[in-house]
Amino acid sequence: FGTNGTVCLAPPGNGPSAAGANDVVELADGSLLSVGGTIRAGGAAVDMYVARLSSAGVLDTSFGSDGSGFAFVGFDAGNALNDEAFAVAIDQQGRIVIGGHANVDVPMQDFDMAVARPTPNGLLDTTFGNSGRVLLSEQLPGSHLQSVQGLQILADGRILASGRANLEG
Numbered sequence: 001f002g003t004n005g006t007v008c009l010a011p012p013g014n015g016p017s018a019a020g021a022n023d024v025v026e027l028a029d030g031s032l033l034s035v036g037g038t039i040r041a042g043g044a045a046v047d048m049y050v051a052r053l054s055s056a057g058v059l060d061t062s063f064g065s066d067g068s069g070f071a072f073v074g075f076d077a078g079n080a081l082n083d084e085a086f087a088v089a090i091d092q093q094g095r096i097v098i099g100g101h102a103n104v105d106v107p108m109q110d111f112d113m114a115v116a117r118p119t120p121n122g123l124l125d126t127t128f129g130n131s132g133r134v135l136l137s138e139q140l141p142g143s144h145l146q147s148v149q150g151l152q153i154l155a156d157g158r159i160l161a162s163g164r165a166n167l168e169g
Contacts, residue, residue: 002057009051009059011038011070019049022086022100030055035098037084038072045081048073048100050088050118064122071122075102075114075133083114089151089159094120099148099161102135112136113146113163136161 001007009019019038026032031054038049050071052063059069075083082103089097095117102114113136117128124132136146150162 001055007053007057009034011049011068011072019051020084022084023088025088025090027090031060032057033088033090033096035085035088035100037100038070046084047081048075048083048085048098048114048116050085050096050098050122052122062121071118071124073098073116073118073124073133075104075116075135082111085116086147086149087151087161089153091153091157095125096120096122097151097153097159099151099163101145101147104135110144111146113148113161115148115151115159115161 009021011019020036021034022036024032024034031052034051036049037046039046051069052060054060061067061069063069064071083100085098085100087099091097097115097117099115101111104110104112115134116132117125119125126132145166146163148161148163152160154160
């Protein structure tokens with residue numbers, strides 16, 4: 001698997017890039033999906049990412065829109081550019097569901113729960129939410145840090161998202 005049992009993920013590009021993995025799920029064929037946050041070369045800040053690796057730990061270049069093995073999801077709400085995925089699940093149709101947070105107000109450092117649904121090949125599913133994304137705004141008034149930390153797909157296809165919220169005293 002990988003090189004000596006490890007894999008280092010970094011999105012392609014010229015210049016600095018970095019990726020932090022927060023969750024992983026194994027698919028029926030033994031391949032893996034990793035989700036987290038990434039700074040892409042030429043990017044302004046952090047986007048959610050999904051990367052697909054083969055069972056041997058090699059990026060699957062058929063996944064995503066640019067042949068890199070990465071699919072990127074930016075919410076970029078309110079011109080805030082800091083989005084990160086913390087959880088991943090697969091529904092019965094093989095669609096990927098990722099959850100995390102999106103920065104919706106930079107001065108306030110206000111993060112809302114965010115869920116996105118890419119298709120099995122890594123493109124956003126435009127039949128879900130707003131072009132593949134759902135922002136759960138202000139579900140907990142008084143909280144400036146809300147984040148999806150876990151996902152389950154129920155038998156009827158509904159998405160159960162668990163998470164955290166830091167409430168102000």
